[in-house]
Amino acid sequence: MGNDKPTPQTTQQEEEEDQRPRLEWDFSLSAVVSSSTAAGNFSDTLGVIEFDPSGTFLATGGISRKIRIYKFNSLLPNGSSSSSNLLDHGSACDYYICTPAKLSSLRWKPGSSGGVIGSGDYDGVVMEYDLERRIPVFERDEHGGRRVWSMDYSHWDPVMGASGSDDGTMQMWDPRCDGGRCVATVQPTAARNPVCCVEFNPFGGALIAVGCADRKAYGYDVRRMNEPVMVLDGHQKTVTYVRFLDHHTVVTSGTDGCLKMWDTEDQRLLRTYKGHANRRRFTGLSVWRNGGLFGCGSEDNQVFVYDKRWGEPVWVRGFEPVGEQGFVSSVCWSQVGEDDECTLVAGGSDGMLQVFSGKRTS
Numbered sequence: 001m002g003n004d005k006p007t008p009q010t011t012q013q014e015e016e017e018d019q020r021p022r023l024e025w026d027f028s029l030s031a032v033v034s035s036s037t038a039a040g041n042f043s044d045t046l047g048v049i050e051f052d053p054s055g056t057f058l059a060t061g062g063i064s065r066k067i068r069i070y071k072f073n074s075l076l077p078n079g080s081s082s083s084s085n086l087l088d089h090g091s092a093c094d095y096y097i098c099t100p101a102k103l104s105s106l107r108w109k110p111g112s113s114g115g116v117i118g119s120g121d122y123d124g125v126v127m128e129y130d131l132e133r134r135i136p137v138f139e140r141d142e143h144g145g146r147r148v149w150s151m152d153y154s155h156w157d158p159v160m161g162a163s164g165s166d167d168g169t170m171q172m173w174d175p176r177c178d179g180g181r182c183v184a185t186v187q188p189t190a191a192r193n194p195v196c197c198v199e200f201n202p203f204g205g206a207l208i209a210v211g212c213a214d215r216k217a218y219g220y221d222v223r224r225m226n227e228p229v230m231v232l233d234g235h236q237k238t239v240t241y242v243r244f245l246d247h248h249t250v251v252t253s254g255t256d257g258c259l260k261m262w263d264t265e266d267q268r269l270l271r272t273y274k275g276h277a278n279r280r281r282f283t284g285l286s287v288w289r290n291g292g293l294f295g296c297g298s299e300d301n302q303v304f305v306y307d308k309r310w311g312e313p314v315w316v317r318g319f320e321p322v323g324e325q326g327f328v329s330s331v332c333w334s335q336v337g338e339d340d341e342c343t344l345v346a347g348g349s350d351g352m353l354q355v356f357s358g359k360r361t362s
Helices: 008-019
Strands: 025-034 046-051 057-062 066-071 085-088 095-098 103-108 116-121 126-130 135-140 148-153 161-165 170-174 181-186 195-200 207-212 216-221 230-233 239-246 249-254 258-263 268-274 285-288 293-296 302-307 313-318 328-333 341-348 353-360
Touching: 025 313, 046 103, 046 328, 046 341, 057 103, 057 328, 057 341, 116 148, 161 195, 161 207, 170 207, 207 239, 207 249, 216 239, 216 249, 239 285, 249 285, 285 341, 293 328, 293 341, 302 328, 302 341
Parallel strands: 025 085, 103 148, 148 195, 195 239, 285 328
Antiparallel strands: 025 353, 046 057, 057 066, 066 095, 103 116, 116 126, 126 135, 148 161, 161 170, 170 181, 195 207, 207 216, 216 230, 239 249, 249 258, 258 268, 285 293, 293 302, 302 313, 328 341, 341 353
């Protein structure tokens, strides 16, 4: 009579197979948008890419001192074409707005129906632009001229803004007031380490997350911001990005070459993700909440996709030329669409924009 009871060896093999990353998606390159005048030139590095909430428009910003707005569908090949679109920024861009300084951050303002976008720049200024009139309508200069690395908006009414800066502070402010009356200021570290990222809980909670150059990420309750309610300590170098995956989970990125996923309720590290190269630059981090996928850039000029279930990448795609000088500097998932289809946009240090379409295979 046969013995169907699993042996320790078969159980271990099954566990190892369970931990092995599986590619359950088929990604293809849908479009490449480049500039013939900026090939290999870091003067057009794309520092930030943002979809508007409807997924209709795509905004980019960076070293070129321009906010470019694209109608996203116009970048994609028509339904009968199986090849990718090769486009030039000049013709692909719906319009652009010149800015007074290099841009490090962009955010679409909630409640504006895609009509207002906020920016943080290298001169320490936060601005808002009316996209219909294509003019600035708000300016806030309260970081002492120190670079604003990140800005964000709350997801409740009335909308509040927040910005993190090289001056070592995160400031929360009211965009309804002229000049943005300061609601609260926090200084996460006594040494005034730069604040590299701020993000309100997009699910409407009271938590705002802050990534800092002291190797930690902090969480503050916006109702009482005198002390952090969360400290995530696990990175070996600067925390460059913090992104909410769901109401109780965040993903952080550091210049130690790791992504980390955390439970915000008990501040527990859930998983570490390795494979991309990141030692000194901002290379972007975006999470696709519906599918549990993370996208990030890499200093070897590649874009990486991780599945939250496994610590190794499930998909890697190189920009040309791979590993030579350039790097992938920004990424953004579209949050709209079906569970079995996704869109990832990545930007390079040479200003090239690449659009990837994914379909679930299993």
